[in-house]
Amino acid sequence: MPETQYQTLSLDRKGPIAWLSFNRPHTANALSPLCLRELESAALSFADDVETKVVIVTGVGKHFSSGADLNPDRENAGAPPTNLLQRQRRNRLGERAINAMYGIDQITIAAWNGAAMGGGACVATACDLRIGADDCFMQYPEIDIGMNLMWQSLPLLIHLVGPARAKRLVVGGDRIPASQLEQWGVLDELVPRADLHQAALACAQHYAAKPPIAAQMMKRSVNHIVSALDRSIMHMDADQNLFTQQTKDRELAIDAYLSKSPAEFTGN
Numbered sequence: 422m423p424e425t426q427y428q429t430l431s432l433d434r435k436g437p438i439a440w441l442s443f444n445r446p447h448t449a450n451a452l453s454p455l456c457l458r459e460l461e462s463a464a465l466s467f468a469d470d471v472e473t474k475v476v477i478v479t480g481v482g483k484h485f486s487s488g489a490d491l492n493p494d495r496e497n498a499g500a501p502p503t504n505l506l507q508r509q510r511r512n513r514l515g516e517r518a519i520n521a522m523y524g525i526d527q528i529t530i531a532a533w534n535g536a537a538m539g540g541g542a543c544v545a546t547a548c549d550l551r552i553g554a555d556d557c558f559m560q561y562p563e564i565d566i567g568m569n570l571m572w573q574s575l576p577l578l579i580h581l582v583g584p585a586r587a588k589r590l591v592v593g594g595d596r597i598p599a600s601q602l603e604q605w606g607v608l609d610e611l612v613p614r615a616d617l618h619q620a621a622l623a624c625a626q627h628y629a630a631k632p633p634i635a636a637q638m639m640k641r642s643v644n645h646i647v648s649a650l651d652r653s654i655m656h657m658d659a660d661q662n663l664f665t666q667q668t669k670d671r672e673l674a675i676d677a678y679l680s681k682s683p684a685e686f687t688g689n
Contacts, residue, residue, distance in 0.1 A: 425466065429456035431481070432463050437474040437629040438622070439467075439527075446482025451490035452540045457514040460544075464521035474629040474636075476525060477621050478548055479532035485557065486541025489515070505663070512659040515540055515572035522547040523577070523644065526637045528628045532621035533557045534614065543574035546581060549640060551607060552621050553599050554614040559607065560596040567674030568665045571658045576651040581607050 424432060433440045441463055443450035452460070467473060480486055502508040522529070522544060531537075531548040538560045545551055545559070563570050570578075570591045579587045582605050589595045603611040612620040628636065665671050669689040677684035 425462065427459045427463065429453065430459050430463055432466075434470075434473055437472065438625045439470075439473045439476045441476055441478050443480040443486050446480075446484075448490060448492075449484040449487035449536065450480040450482065450541070451487050451492075452515070452518075452544075453490040454511065454514055456490070457518045457540075460518040461514075461521045464518070464525055467525050467527055470527075471633075473527055474631075474633050475528045475530060475625040477530045477532050477625055478522075478544065479618070479621070480534055480541075484535035484541075485531070485533050485537045486544060487536050488539025488541045488562070509659060509663060512571070512662055515543070516659060519543050519547050519572045519574055519577075523648075526641070527633075528625075528636065528640060530621055530624055530628075532617055533608070534617055536560070539563055539570075540572060543570075543572045543577070546574060546577040546607075550609045550624065552610045552612065552617065552624060553602060553608040554617040555599050555611060556614050557599045557602070557608075558596055559590065559602055560594065561591045562594060562678075564592060564594045565674060566678050567668065567671035569658060569661050571662050573652060573655040573658060575658070576648060576655060580647050581605075 424434065427444075429443070429445050431440075431442045431444045433442075443452075443456070445451060445453075445456065467476065502511050528550070529548040531545045531551040533545055533551055533553040535554070535556055536558060537545045539562055542559050542561060561570055575587070575591065578590065582590070586605060590597065597605070597607075599608065599611055602608045610620060610624070670686045673684040673686060
């Protein structure tokens with residue numbers, strides 16, 4: 422079956438290992454609505470693929486992904502929402518993409534270069550393993566523009582780092598560098614930037630050599646054990662975001678973020 426051609430991603434299947442790459446380096450691989458739709462499509466395409474055993478996820482250029490695209494008009498984002506229901510559906514694009522990534526049967530490895538911010542960090546935490554370059558870092562800037570973390574990704578972060586460190590990231594907005602990510606257990610391996618792709622490939626070859634039926638069943642079991650209550654708790658995060666959009670603090674936060682000036686929030 423011929424490979425689907427994507428506008429924002431590249432997907433290269435080579436025997437038992439596939440490389441799925443964000444391919445918008447001019448935007449630091451920002452996740453536009455089109456990119457999220459294509460990410461969901463690419464992730465779901467592995468459902469009928471019995472040849473691929475491991476999927477490596479990475480970013481072309483300097484960064485893994487800088488998160489949600491704040492300028493989606495750079496490419497076709499579809500017609501703008503005209504009512505609340507359409508806004509709600511648009512808000513769930515990221516949730517659909519992350520759930521599709523987390524649900525891939527094959528072992529997934531993030532080859533993490535540079536920034537994984539916001540939605541980019543959500544993608545990295547949805548992978549099974551993470552190999553980081555020494556220039557990589559994680560940050561969730563949502564708090565600084567007055568919004569909650571969406572895409573049903575908060576539990577994925579908590580599973581990796583625990584509640585206190587998760588609060589530092591999503592409430593404090595802290596930027597965590599590569600060495601600390603390794604100490605926290607977010608990174609399974611830390612390598613020089615020049616060695617990243619080779620290290621990811623070596624890791625992929627290790628897992629690709631395992632019996633796929635057993636490996637994939639155990640992966641699904643682990644995910645179900647740790648995530649049993651995730652969706653029942655987080656199913657409203659897109660609606661919570663719509664709520665934050667109505668607040669005065671959200672307007673203040675965006676203005677302060679863009680102007681790099683302090684804001685005095687009122688709780689309204």
